[in-house]
Amino acid sequence: MSEENLAAGSFDELALPLFNSLYNFARWLTHDREEAEDLVQETYSKALKGFRSFQPGTNFRAWIFRILRNTFLTSRTGLKAGMTLSLDSDEASESILPATTETPESLFLERADQQMVQQAIEELPVIFREVVLLCDVEEMSYQEIAETVSIPIGTVMSRLARARNALRVALAKKMQGV
């Protein structure tokens, strides 16, 4: 078998098990079924074409998620989402914020239903939504998230802290509104 065929075989084994995860992530980014389908298909096409540039032994999952994310950012929806972010989104939070104890958090988390949490995640700006999904749904390490999103690990940590605090606040507000 030639080196090229070996590479193609490896792509199959590496990429297809990630199909569900890539689609779920794409839907969260785009909020639209058709756009998510196009995004996933384009991601696989680009990954297939660029697979020769993938270095064996490095993180394939971070590599293909990065392709999906970059493809999204250059799409119309992605550009629009990027333009709505304030420029100082990261700078405003350099420290890692502890969980608030003023709110009986475990209580409202128990009472919050899944739809409420989904809505709160949807309302997060995309740069916070993506890190919290990569960490808590895809169970990526900070290093993998840093590679996927192309940001330093410190920024991953501060975005995660801000995203989680925003979710706590949003859920507490939703619970009060019930």
Next chain:
Amino acid sequence: MSADPWRNKIAAYADGELPAAETRVMAEHLRTCPLCTSDLLAHVQLKRAIRSAGTRYNPSLALRQRIQEEVEGRMRARTKPVRRWTWLPKLAAAAVLAGVVLMLIYGSSFYEERQTFSELADLHVATLASATPVDVISTDRHTVKPWFQGKLPFTFNLPELAGTPFTLLGGRVSYLGQAPGAQLIYQIGNHRISVFIFQSRLDRPSPSSEIPSNRLTFSIETFSANGLRYYIIGDAAAPDIQKLGDLLRTAARL
């Protein structure tokens, strides 16, 4: 020491991102600090809620087929030219179908498995955070085991711990998926370990299945014996968890 320096590290601890040495120190601190333990519980609950809510969308079969065909088509194009055998499209279609079925089965059991282990981790943390972690306090297995009589629809054997580094602290009734079970708390050194015993169900993760990489710094061991499923979970070293699992496995098969 003030809890604040610790609380800044709770998120990294919950995400499994603290270095091993700091993880050990944090685990030690959590035993004596209800504030940090409460914070950790809140973090774990939020992570679990995000994971559950975030695993939301499933791709259509049509998209699966399109992707699969594209990948396979590219792979075929890279091999020598394909002869136009008439059975090839049927074979490809069968392979796609089999792949889709496998992905559906694997995907659903994978998420279910993660959910069960996540729930057990939450139960373990919540128990340790509780002011009364056990309802029957005894180091004697002959006291703890009979306490469950009339409270559970099954019985089980517990191992003799003399000559081992483990101590039985007590037990309580716990619930997983609306089914009652036993939760026993053991101690080794300064670490506390929960042992959960439930009746085996077909919809629970198989003990032969691979335990997912744990991002909560807990070690987990699971096995099945005599129609019961045992889960051993704690922040002790993996070999200690395994050793306790071996003792329980031997006792379960007596």
